[in-house]
Amino acid sequence: xxxxxxxxxxxxxxxxxxxxxxxxxxxxxxxxxxxxxxxxxxxxxxxxxxxxxxxxxxxxxxxxxxxxxxxxxxxxxxxxxxxxxxxxxxxxxxxxxxxxxx
Numbered sequence: 784x785x786x787x788x789x790x791x792x793x794x795x796x797x798x799x800x801x802x803x804x805x806x807x808x809x810x811x812x813x814x815x816x817x818x819x820x821x822x823x824x825x826x827x828x829x830x831x832x833x834x835x836x837x838x839x840x841x842x843x844x845x846x847x848x849x850x851x852x853x854x855x856x857x858x859x860x861x862x863x864x865x866x867x868x869x870x871x872x873x874x875x876x877x878x879x880x881x882x883x884x885x
Contacts, residue, residue, distance in 0.1 A: 787854035788846040789862060793826065793870060793880035797840040802877045806836040813877055815847055816869040818861060824849050826870070845880075 796802025807813070809831055815824035824847040831837055849858055862882060870878030 785851040786848045787851050787858075788827075788848045789882055790884035791845050791847055791868075791880045791882050792842055793845050793878050794842040795837065795839045795870065795878040796876065800840075801875065802839055803872070806839050808836060809833060811837075813870040813872055815849075816871045816876075817866065821871060822849070822853070822858070844883075 795807060798804055807826070809827050811826045812823065813826065814821035816822070827846045827848065828837055828843055829846065830844065837843060862885065864882055864885060866882045868880055868882065869876050870880065
C-alpha cells in the first residue's frame with residue numbers, strides 16, 4: 784500500500800487532563816479528527832527511538848501517514864498548513880496538534 788505523510792506537531796494530553804494512561808509508540812493509530820470526522824492516520828515520531836514510549840504532556844514533531852488513495856480523494860482537499868486537529872480514541876480526546884507541512 785502507498786501512503787502520504789504530513790508533518791505535524793502533537794501534544795498528547797496527560798492522564799490528569801483526561802488523556803491516555805500511558806504514552807504512545809511509533810505507529811500509534813489514534814483517530815486523526817478534524818472538520819467533525821475521525822480518520823485513520825498512523826503517527827510516527829522521527830526523534831523517538833524504536834521501542835521507546837513517548838512521554839505524555841510534551842509537544843513533539845510527528846508524521847501522520849494516510850493511505851494515498853484516501854489522501855487523493857479527500858484529505859488533499861481538506862487538510863491545510865496551520866490547521867488544528869485532535870487525536871481521539873473513540874469519543875475521548877487524547878491529543879491536540881497543528882499541521883506544519885504537507
